[in-house]
Amino acid sequence: MEDTNNENDKLINHLAEELASNMHQTIQVLSTIVSISEKLYEGSHSRFVAEKSVQVAEELGMNEDDIYELKIAGLLHDIGKVGFVDSALYKYPKEMSPFEYTQYMKHCEVGMQLLKPYKPFQKIGEIIYQHHEKLDGTGFPRNLQGNNILPSAKIIAVVDFFHNAVYKKPRTKVNTPASLVKSASAASIIEQTQSRFNTALNYIFKKAGILYEKKVVEVFIEIIQAERISLGQKSVLRLPVNKIEEGMVFAEDYYTNYGMLIAAKGEKISSDMIKALVRFAENDQIPMKILVLK
Ligand SMILES: [Fe+2]
Ligand SMILES: [Fe+2]
Structure with a gap:
């Protein structure tokens, strides 16, 4: 039973x-x-x-x-x-x-x-x-x-x-690359x-x-x-994705090759995001170094 x-x-x-x-x-x-x-x-x-x-x-x-x-x-x-x-x-x-x-x-x-x-x-x-x-x-x-x-x-x-x-x-900025x-x-x-x-x-x-x-x-x-x-x-740093730490803030928007926003300017970085960033960088979807605020 x-x-x-x-x-x-x-x-x-x-x-x-x-x-x-x-x-x-x-x-x-x-x-x-x-x-x-x-x-x-x-x-x-x-x-x-x-x-x-x-x-x-x-x-x-x-x-x-x-x-x-x-x-x-x-x-x-x-x-x-x-x-x-x-x-x-x-x-x-x-x-x-x-x-x-x-x-x-x-x-x-x-x-x-x-x-x-x-x-x-x-x-x-x-x-x-x-x-x-x-x-x-x-x-x-x-x-x-x-x-x-x-x-x-x-x-x-x-x-x-x-x-x-x-x-x-x-x-006016809508189409600015x-x-x-x-x-x-x-x-x-x-x-x-x-x-x-x-x-x-x-x-x-x-x-x-x-x-x-x-x-x-x-x-x-x-x-x-x-x-x-x-x-x-905070100050701005350009860091390799594997050096990014939890609590830092994205200083730019980052998109994948197919246009999906994965990192939003001003957004606080979590540990899950760091894992995702490393994966995206390894697949050449985003640069190896990104701009963050610390
Ligand atoms: Fe809304
Ligand atoms: Fe709405």
């Missing part, structure tokens, strides 16, 4: 592991697809939104399961934009043609519809559905208000606005974005309690300002 129980436990554990690994792989595939529509950003929009949303949630004491869902929702929040024409990706809503605007207004719902059929993604789909709602009901697509908006959607709304305001590439862009330094990275950074922070600060959840704004501003100060204290 005990043996049968042990066998059952093993089988259940095995199935649970397999399910978790399938889900993980599915998320990776989906977020790679999302990154195709992110070429008009400095770095990765969805990775930034996921990472910073998680930091805010941890600071606010959100539970682990909710944080996990928030992370995936952050990675996939704009999945409904996949297939957009480029013009709809770089224009601000006010500048869009009626067709582009209709497409844009539907991206939250499309994202939710894509994920809804899969049970583990249902709550994530609902967060995605709500990521453009605003506290006062002026958001879209359903004009939800206050407590009718999920806490996770309120966090993504702040981080998403900020990243769009600061890191969407200015229109990477080799012509001035080489990065800690000071130049900060300088290039300083005025957009200040304007964006002032805006969310002013709109706290009106459009955005006050506590979320306070915590986010604290995180982002602390990060900026520490970035300013």
Whole structure:
């Protein structure tokens, strides 16, 4: 009897592991697809939104399961934009043609519809559905208000606005080949974005309690300002990929030969990323030496 129980436990554990690994792989595939529509950003929009949303949630004491869902929702929040024409990706809503605007207004719902059929993604789909709602009901697509908006959607709304305001590439630079862009330094990275950074922070600060959840704004501003100060204290190094250490920051975007963004400027380097970088460098997908901030 005990043996049968042990066998059952093993089988259940095995199935649970397999399910978790399938889900993980599915998320990776989906977020790679999302990154195709992110070429008009400095770095990765969805990775930034996921990472910073998680930091805010941890600071606010959100539970682990909710944080996990928030992370995936952050990675996939704009999945409904996949297939957009480029013009709809770089224009601000006010500048869009009626067709582009209709497409844009539907991206939250499309994202939710894509994920809804899969049970583990249902709550994530609902967060995605709500990521453009605003506290006062002026958001879209359903004009939800206050407590009718999920806490996770309120966090993504702040981080998403900020990243769009600061890191969407200015229109004139869209077609500039990477080799012509001035080489990065800690000071130049900060300088290039300083005025957009200040304007964006002032805006969310002013709109706290009106459009955005006050506590979320306070915590986010604290995180982002602390990060900026520490970035300013770092120096730029060109290092062989096998000399890169955890905690350093990418000073440039790096793409594979087939155009997939694998390292995003400003992103903190994790141990998993180091392993991936070594593999990509060995396969000549990225240079053997890359620019980092330490
Ligand atoms: Fe969006
Ligand atoms: Fe977004």
